[in-house]
Amino acid sequence: MTESEAESYRILVVDDEPDVEPLMLQRMRRHIRSGRYSFVFAQNGVEALEVLNSDPDIDMVVSDINMPRMDGLTLLSQIAELNPDLRAVIVSAYGDMKNIRTAMNRGAFDFVTKPLDFDDLQVTIERTLENMKAWKEALSSRDKLVSLQRELDVASQMQQSILPTQFPRGDDFEVFGSMEPARNVGGDFFDVVLLDDGEIGLAIADVSGKGVPAALFMMSSRTLLKGSAIGLTEPGKVLREVNNLLAEDNESAMFVTVLYAVYNPATGHLAYANGGHNLPVIFHGDGSSSVLPYTDGLALAVLSGVEFVEGEITLAPGDTLVLYTDGVTEAMDSENVEFGMDRLQTVFAGGAPQSAEAANEAVFAAVREFVAGAPQSDDITCLTLRRGGAQG
Numbered sequence: 001m002t003e004s005e006a007e008s009y010r011i012l013v014v015d016d017e018p019d020v021e022p023l024m025l026q027r028m029r030r031h032i033r034s035g036r037y038s039f040v041f042a043q044n045g046v047e048a049l050e051v052l053n054s055d056p057d058i059d060m061v062v063s064d065i066n067m068p069r070m071d072g073l074t075l076l077s078q079i080a081e082l083n084p085d086l087r088a089v090i091v092s093a094y095g096d097m098k099n100i101r102t103a104m105n106r107g108a109f110d111f112v113t114k115p116l117d118f119d120d121l122q123v124t125i126e127r128t129l130e131n132m133k134a135w136k137e138a139l140s141s142r143d144k145l146v147s148l149q150r151e152l153d154v155a156s157q158m159q160q161s162i163l164p165t166q167f168p169r170g171d172d173f174e175v176f177g178s179m180e181p182a183r184n185v186g187g188d189f190f191d192v193v194l195l196d197d198g199e200i201g202l203a204i205a206d207v208s209g210k211g212v213p214a215a216l217f218m219m220s221s222r223t224l225l226k227g228s229a230i231g232l233t234e235p236g237k238v239l240r241e242v243n244n245l246l247a248e249d250n251e252s253a254m255f256v257t258v259l260y261a262v263y264n265p266a267t268g269h270l271a272y273a274n275g276g277h278n279l280p281v282i283f284h285g286d287g288s289s290s291v292l293p294y295t296d297g298l299a300l301a302v303l304s305g306v307e308f309v310e311g312e313i314t315l316a317p318g319d320t321l322v323l324y325t326d327g328v329t330e331a332m333d334s335e336n337v338e339f340g341m342d343r344l345q346t347v348f349a350g351g352a353p354q355s356a357e358a359a360n361e362a363v364f365a366a367v368r369e370f371v372a373g374a375p376q377s378d379d380i381t382c383l384t385l386r387r388g389g390a391q392g
Contacts, residue, residue: 007036008035008036008037009036009037009038009059009060010037010038010039010040010057010059011037011038011039011040011059011061011062011125012039012040012041012042012048012051012052012055012058012061012063013039013040013041013042013061013063014041014042014043014044014045014047014048014061014062014063014064014067014072014075015041015043015063015064015067015091016043016044016064016068017064020041020064021039021041024039024041027118028118028122031122040055043067044067044068044069044070044071045063045067045069045071045072045078046069046070047069048061048063048070048075049070049078049082052079052082052083053082058086059086059087059129059132060087060088060089060125060128060129060132061075061079061086061087061088062088062089062091062121062125063075063076063088063089063090063091064090064091064092065090065091065092065096065099065100065103066093072090072091072092072103073099073102073103073106076088076090076103076106076107076108077106079107080106080107084107085132085135085136086132087109087128087129087132088107088108088109089108089109089110089111089112089125089128090103090104090110090111090112091111091112091113091114091116092111092114095113096113097196097230097231100113100230100231101227101228101230101231102227102231103227104223104227105224105227105228105245107223109128109223110124110128110226111230112124123165123166127161127162127165130161131161131162131219133157133161134157134160134161137157138216160179160181162189162191162218162219162222163177163179163189163190163191164177164190164191164192167192167356168192168194168200169356170265172265172317172387172388173263173265173385173386173387174355174356174357174385174386174388175192175202175356175383175384175385175386176355176359176360176383177190177192177204177360177382177383177384178360178364178381178382179379179380179381179382180327180364180376180380180381181379182327182376182377182378182380187205187206187207187208187209187210187214187215187217187218187379188204188207188218188325188379188381189203189204189205189207189218189222190202190203190204190205190323190381190383191203191222191225191226192383193226193229193230195229195230195233195262196233197264198264198265198266199262199263199264199265200262200265200385201229201260201261201262201263202260202261202262202263202383202385203225203229203258203259203260203261204258204259204277204324204325204381204383205218205221205225205256205257205258205259205277205325206256206257206277206325206326206327206379206381207221207254207255208254208255208256208299209254213252214254217252217254217256220246221242221246221256221258221300221301224241224242224245224246225238225242225258225260228241228242228245229260233262234262234271234273234310235260235261235262235271235273235310236273236307236308236310237308238260238273239258239260239273239275239297239300239308240306240307240308242258242300243275243300243301243303243304243306244304244305246300246301247301247302247303247304248304250301255276255299255302256275256300257275257276257277257278257299257300258274258275258276258277258299258300259272259274259275259277259278259280259323260272260273260275261273261323263385265387267314268314268315268316268317268319269312269313269314270313270315270321270385271310271311271312272292272295272310272311273295273297273308273309273310273311274294274295274296274308274311275297275298275299275308276297276298276299276300277299277325278324278325278326278328278329279291279292279294280292280321280322281321281322281324281341281345282313282315282319282320282321282322283319283320283352283353283359284316284318284319284352285316285317285318285319285352286352287348287349287350287351287352289345289348291341291345292311292313292321293311293313294311295308295309295310295311296308296309297309315385315387316387317387317388318352318387318388319352319387320348320352320353320356320359320384320386320387321384321385321386322344322363322382322383323382323383323384323385324344324363324380324381324382324383325378325380325381327376327378327379327380327381328344328363328367328380328381328382329341329344330378331367331370331371331376331378331380332371332374332377333370333371333374334371334373334374339366339367339370339371343366343370344363344366347362347363347366353384355386356384356385357384359382359384359386360382360384363382364382
């Protein structure tokens with residue numbers, strides 16, 4: 001489908017800077033001409049609410065935080081009351097992590113920083129609109145599902161809509177992630193968060209349960225995790241805050257296993273905390289492998305007040321860290337034999353992967369070869385981090 005054949009979306013931009021409107025219209029002119037986007041502008045939160053009340057066709061809001069009369073954080077709270085299904089992206093000064101974190105916890109779907117990178121903004125807008133579309137389909141289908149398969153299709157769309165499709169890389173590191181959803185959809189997700197001082201947050205998670213309930217819990221977990229990650233520097237504190245927030249209102253009694261790590265590309269240092277998740281594997285340049293040391297921590301949303309122990313390592317040049325969900329190690333062949341940890345650790349016995357993407361593809365290929373066409377019962381998800389360079 002070409003962009004001209006795609007759906008059209010109406011976007012409200014809220015910013016008090018006078019050059020934002022002409023700049024937005026100029027930089028987004030191709031998408032405007034194609035009919036993909038139409039823009040409405042307001043200079044503060046008060047004007048934005050007036051627009052939202054008078055224009056029911058608004059699909060999403062892109063709002064600055066610092067504005068007169070009503071700031072972006074207050075506007076977020078008002079949007080949640082006016083239309084909880086409306087998606088919002090927050091714009092803030094680079095480094096204003098306290099306000100960005102508050103915005104994420106108040107319901108912002110994502111954020112971009114000033115000065116605006118319009119390519120990044122366009123990617124963020126598309127990702128937000130895809131999530132909104134999946135959410136609306138879930139709501140409209142909830143009362144008229146005629147089969148479990150339809151519910152699973154909706155859950156799969158919601159699941160895929162929040163996964164990153166672009167990954168950071170530098171001269172001496174690269175990141176790549178992918179997921180292969182099962183027919184019986186669960187709640188796997190991964191995320192990559194750009195942090196202060198060039199550090200990178202890496203998260204992989206697996207929500208209990210199946211279908212739309214798991215997808216909804218997954219979306220909530222992802223939002224809280226990203227909001228906490230950009231405000232807190234220690235992985236253990238990030239998981240503690242997310243766990244407390246999830247446990248406060250968990251009538252469904254669901255839970256999520258999470259591993260969250262912070263990587264410093266300049267030094268190779270990796271700090272991490274584990275909330276009941278599978279232990280990642282480090283594949284070394286000589287073909288050997290080791291398991292990331294265990295740290296104590298329960299699955300999230302089970303019990304509030306839990307502390308999460310942190311671990312730390314330094315990746316050597318040529319090392320590849322593979323984070324995965326149990327859909328990898330518990331994949332079964334036709335005889336109900338599991339793929340297992342031993343097979344995972346031998347995937348690169350012949351030599352280390354040459355890229356993060358190649359590592360992902362090799363893991364998926366090994367699992368497919370092992371199951372040999374047996375039905376897939378769970379999502380298969382991998383997130384890989386490779387430190388470049390040769391071993392000394």
